[in-house]
Amino acid sequence: MNSRTVEPQFLEPWRERIEAALLSFLDTELTGVPVELAAPLRYAVLSPGKRIRPLLLMAAHRAAGGSSDRVVDLACSVELVHAYSLVHDDLPCMDDDVLRRGRPTVHVKYGVGPAVMVGAALMPLAVQAILRSAGSIGLDDLTTRRLIASLTAASGATGMVGGQLLDLRAEGRSVGLVELESIHTGKTARLISASVAMGGIAAGADEAEVARLERFGLQLGLAFQAIDDILDLRGDTQKLGKESGRDTALRKATYPGLFGMEEAERISRRLASAAASELAELDESAELRDLAWYIINRSH
């Protein structure tokens, strides 16, 4: 793994479009919402982030032959779900984090009650982002239904929320490789996989192609989480934008925590290589390939 990887050139302009789309979506959807809820919602969503999931959706959309520039509206939906997972993850009853993306966490700044409500408001907003994007992209009702099914399945009990709870339950005890992978699949890989799949669905990909995108997304998500855990352990707080070493403090179930750094790096390389194999099965797409390599090789 490279110690540092140059960011692909297209990422920054794509990110700018994502920021603009998120801002425009919130401006529209939060009209009339009390400021006590609108302010922490904006804070949670618009805090600086890598925007990996919406970038993946957009790149997968192009890889599957899609060409609409407005796919960025759809891409907002997966970032909204991700933002909500971060708000809930940081709560005192979960990881009890005070710093996120370099700023005080939502509950530190606005209180625990509002933070719970922000999390709860983001899921319906994410579904509404899909509904709204259907108009701007020009998606039919069947495609819209498939997108909503993909996002909700990845977000709920069988996906992200289930994984978060498993993660919480695993704190402070020793878990095996299989259980750890199941935690990572739920809390991280399912939403990354859905992001990739949704890009394909919006481009009109058939079931078989969507299934290939999903498999690639799952592997990429697992590699992403393994690298994240390694970075948490050896990273510094400023680079990460969150407290480093928190996993150790909480005795979280992670690869380096369970198997040591050297073995964790071996596992992370294996997962990255599995993701690369799945990628090779997909149609050629410069953006998706560059983005995947960037994610797999990132060191910060």
Place this chain on the structure above:
Amino acid sequence: MNSRTVEPQFLEPWRERIEAALLSFLDTELTGVPVELAAPLRYAVLSPGKRIRPLLLMAAHRAAGGSSDRVVDLACSVELVHAYSLVHDDLPCMDDDVLRRGRPTVHVKYGVGPAVMVGAALMPLAVQAILRSAGSIGLDDLTTRRLIASLTAASGATGMVGGQLLDLRAEGRSVGLVELESIHTGKTARLISASVAMGGIAAGADEAEVARLERFGLQLGLAFQAIDDILDLRGDTQKLGKESGRDTALRKATYPGLFGMEEAERISRRLASAAASELAELDESAELRDLAWYIINRSH
């Protein structure tokens, strides 16, 4: 208002169908979900409740000419959203309640972290209930999209979650009639209104008819909340299944708290009469009328 109203005969068999449908839905959807999440989810959803919202959806469906027996599958969706609002409402960072429907609240029984996760898992499950019911009822993709739009708009920042936060913010200070009605609209009436509207949408009602159903549901929801606040103040814990007088203890914004019991009962009668006027605008339906009267006149 009568001191006690006889329950319409159809309610009990309809409730039994709702219980069976909720059970069957959870059995299917929670397959493979870790028991740490599945157990509190079941506990939250299957605890004894009045099932007012699914009953209203089913009655409105019939009023709008619908005849599918499987509309009960769709009706589960609004109960899932309601259940999640109760779990979050009861959290220590919100109302800090220990008793709900006669049993310990979810966070008391399972912990605060799992309770937050249960709430978060219920919203995607509610959307999945709509998607699944579309198959059993035989709804087209456009109807499914309208149902999802109705439910998510009523559940999120512009609806229930927004109302919950306003409610929290209003504790301990004096609010006016307009602000109080806006809190009640968000936290209670929007979801009741969506339940009624969704019954109509599933029956193929046109926009104008759905708008009439929504207006009726909003008035009914406001009347329901006014009566609930009165019952909280004068009720006893056993009848309510939750601690009575909690509103006073928390200095909640309620009609009796702000204007006294006599004026609150006057307001409640006025809201009930407004709901009855809206009902008169709808097509004749014995079930919807009987259910509305029952809700408006209930004393426990």
